[in-house]
Amino acid sequence: MSAGTINRGEFAIVGVGEPDTQNRVPEKTELSMGTEALLKAADDAGIAIKDIDGWFVPGGPSPNQAGEYVGVFPSYADGGNVGAVSPIAMVGHAMAAINAGYCSVAAVLHTQLSRSGPRGGGGGDTSSTIGGQFIAPYGIEGEYSRHGMVANRYNQTYGTEMSGFAELAVSNRKWAQLHPRAAYTDPMTVEDVLNARILSWPITLPMVCPVLDNASAIIITSADRAKDMNKKPVSILGFTQEFEMSIDFKEDLLDWEMIRKSGEKLFPMAGVSHNDIDLVQTHDCFIPVPILEVEGLGFCEKGEGLAFVADGRTAPGGDFPMNTNGGGLSYSHSGSFGLASICDTVEQLRGESGPRQITDANIGLVTGSGGGFTTNTSIILTNQ
Amino acid sequence: MTSEYTNPVPTPTPDTQNFWDGLKEQTIQLKRCLENECGRFHHFPRSICPYCHSTNLEWTPVSGNGTLYAFSVNHRPPRGWTENEAPVIAIVELEEGIKLYTNLVNPPEDPTTIKIGVPVEPVFDKVTNEVTLLRYRLK
Numbered sequence: 001m002s003a004g005t006i007n008r009g010e011f012a013i014v015g016v017g018e019p020d021t022q023n024r025v026p027e028k029t030e031l032s033m034g035t036e037a038l039l040k041a042a043d044d045a046g047i048a049i050k051d052i053d054g055w056f057v058p059g060g061p062s063p064n065q066a067g068e069y070v071g072v073f074p075s076y077a078d079g080g081n082v083g084a085v086s087p088i089a090m091v092g093h094a095m096a097a098i099n100a101g102y103c104s105v106a107a108v109l110h111t112q113l114s115r116s117g118p119r120g121g122g123g124g125d126t127s128s129t130i131g132g133q134f135i136a137p138y139g140i141e142g143e144y145s146r147h148g149m150v151a152n153r154y155n156q157t158y159g160t161e162m163s164g165f166a167e168l169a170v171s172n173r174k175w176a177q178l179h180p181r182a183a184y185t186d187p188m189t190v191e192d193v194l195n196a197r198i199l200s201w202p203i204t205l206p207m208v209c210p211v212l213d214n215a216s217a218i219i220i221t222s223a224d225r226a227k228d229m230n231k232k233p234v235s236i237l238g239f240t241q242e243f244e245m246s247i248d249f250k251e252d253l254l255d256w257e258m259i260r261k262s263g264e265k266l267f268p269m270a271g272v273s274h275n276d277i278d279l280v281q282t283h284d285c286f287i288p289v290p291i292l293e294v295e296g297l298g299f300c301e302k303g304e305g306l307a308f309v310a311d312g313r314t315a316p317g318g319d320f321p322m323n324t325n326g327g328g329l330s331y332s333h334s335g336s337f338g339l340a341s342i343c344d345t346v347e348q349l350r351g352e353s354g355p356r357q358i359t360d361a362n363i364g365l366v367t368g369s370g371g372g373f374t375t376n377t378s379i380i381l382t383n384q
Numbered sequence: 385m386t387s388e389y390t391n392p393v394p395t396p397t398p399d400t401q402n403f404w405d406g407l408k409e410q411t412i413q414l415k416r417c418l419e420n421e422c423g424r425f426h427h428f429p430r431s432i433c434p435y436c437h438s439t440n441l442e443w444t445p446v447s448g449n450g451t452l453y454a455f456s457v458n459h460r461p462p463r464g465w466t467e468n469e470a471p472v473i474a475i476v477e478l479e480e481g482i483k484l485y486t487n488l489v490n491p492p493e494d495p496t497t498i499k500i501g502v503p504v505e506p507v508f509d510k511v512t513n514e515v516t517l518l519r520y521r522l523k
Contacts, residue, residue, distance in 0.1 A: 148456025
């Protein structure tokens with residue numbers, strides 16, 4: 001088999017399952033009904049649930065919600081919404097993912113209580129969702145309130161202070177000041193960040209990304225085709241996507257397994273070491289996250305992240321350039337994130353970043369954590 | 385007062401009904417795996433053990449005692465929140481190893497002085513005739 005092709009007969013469906021009862025089942029939840037189907041399919045195939053490393057969950061609950069419920073933390077997932085035929089499309093997605101080596105045992109699961117619901121989330125009354133039952137009644141709202149708990153636990157555990165987190169926001173602002181399309185470019189000091197309006201103590205407003213209009217696009221093709229394109233290609237050296245419990249139900253609020261797993265796989269896959277990385281784009285949606293990302297990916301030890309980025313190391317002119325467009329905090333964040341970071345990295349690797357250009361930028365890493373912080377996905381790019 | 389409660393309240397599902405029914409009786413019941421090699425509690429309640437994937441589970445009463453794992457003071461609680469201006473939101477780690485979101489009902493005047501790791505005990509807060517929330521008190 002040559003890379004990038006899927007030959008007929010190379011894949012097979014090896015198990016099927018449906019719940020005992022369906023159609024009108026108010027005694028079930030979407031996720032309990034889906035679990036029934038999944039267990040039967042796994043039994044039919046003679047596999048254990050833990051063997052599943054590819055997870056395709058179209059419609060109904062997201063792959064993240066379904067994975068967290070069942071306890072499936074795959075290395076590849078897709079909830080791609082391409083309309084009513086999504087479950088069929090997922091068969092193709094699963095083959096592609098297996099062919100690419102991202103996973104080896106794929107489960108496609110669809111479950112939706114369209115008659116007896118809603119219980120899976122979405123619009124309207126959400127009081128029966130997991131969040132509606134176990135989170136909202138306690139006045140926990142928005143990701144910032146979770147990150148208030150993360151930041152406070154971080155400081156009490158490691159003896160650090162919020163000024164360290166605030167400095168990271170200031171460094172990102174300095175990059176944004178060099179970017180013509182950045183949202184926020186006013187001068188900002190550590191004191192400004194610390195003294196700003198408190199959202200969820202100790203998190204203040206400048207430590208939380210805004211939600212803005214933002215669009216980005218990239219074109220990907222094979223290395224062969226890329227040779228004939230306009231510009232020198234930027235190669236993808238590695239890709240990971242890892243899952244675990246959400247921020248609401250993590251084993252360890254300061255050591256996110258999904259980031260650690262990403263790092264453990266990404267560098268060997270890309271054939272580079274941490275010292276080879278010239279720039280890093282993190283997901284600075286909430287100020288503790290980039291710190292947990294640089295620690296989890298292995299750039300420094302747990303608890304050393306703030307010291308690692310201190311003294312302007314990540315700002316323009318620093319020796320560990322990070323979020324070189326200003327990041328989600330100062331450049332742009334639409335609620336989704338990452339594509340603009342990839343665009344920015346590609347421009348850096350092509351030497352097109354003008355006043356923000358890093359000298360000798362050859363290898364860049366883009367990482368992002370999201371989906372209720374059930375997942376981290378990371379890539380390494382190079383101009384070589 | 386209970387009829388006036390306007391903050392978000394949970395609507396139980398078949399997966400969680402026993403948990404919420406238990407709180408009304410001032411008991412805390414968690415789902416526990418009955419497989420010998422696993423035996424772990426989990427939370428939120430599911431129809432499958434998220435650790436070993438067994439469906440051999442049992443609702444098991446627990447004391448609810450634990451320690452404060454994390455907390456924050458939420459100055460921007462959900463829209464329509466009327467109970468208090470800035471609730472102390474928290475994660476409590478139970479003796480059984482599971483963690484759950486809650487509120488601290490007796491924070492000191494300056495809640496930022498609270499230290500994580502301190503012992504806490506459950507408070508059964510009957511907010512409506514239908515709903516009792518599981519809140520926590522610093523011991």
